[in-house]
Amino acid sequence: MTNATAVEAVIFDMDGVLIDSEVVYMNRLRWFVRDFLGKQVPEERLLTMVGATGNGHFEAVREYCPPDWDIEVFRSHYREFGKDKPIDYPGILFPDALPAL
Template structure:
């Protein structure tokens, strides 16, 4: 029986990934006009380390860690999305409904702790989660399943008692690797591989349908 629901943040609670991708593309294009936007799709949902590798491939130059950190910081210095405007409108109600039905609710995102705090505070959601964790707190983030296993352990739940709500290839891999049931938001803009997801959903209200099906078995 599912007793806890663990959400990813970017692409699941907020439609931020297209904003980040376009911002990264426009910034990089100033220095590397040859860059291809579609080639950057692979960075969506990836770790900072993997993003460095992808950017190096896309621009056709090896980028060392120090140079990349400077470049990466510069990319986001003036990126300030209006998070409430890109919050999925059903999020506040779905979180309340999950609590009403007795589920534990957690957030496990590859985004930095500061980034998570910024989103949750501006959207008024900080008190709606029983546990919040950032991928930067682990040696390896998604697709490594550690972030999800840690979250389940903190909630005192077995992996089989957890439903993960994801969107990206790496996030789905992490949830699957943790031995959890995975529901993936359908988003065909970035070529995500959903083959390891147990369910594909069009919106967050469908999480309730998934839970009802799983818990009726």
């Protein structure tokens, strides 16, 4: 016999259910390219990353990155850039999310 605890519920958060993370991720990518690479990314270019994975983020801004960057170099710099800019998940939680749970 095990001491496993019964799971009463599992929540899968598709974007836009509990938080709207797309705006947060778009802004982080915009700030990375602006502050780290010194370039501006047009809004319509950033919109191509909505719903994308990390590869999609790189593809959205690849033309603004140095030519010798591949996805791994991008990820390394992007992670480092974000270390001192943590996402405030409680701050972006939709107001009705907690009462609904």
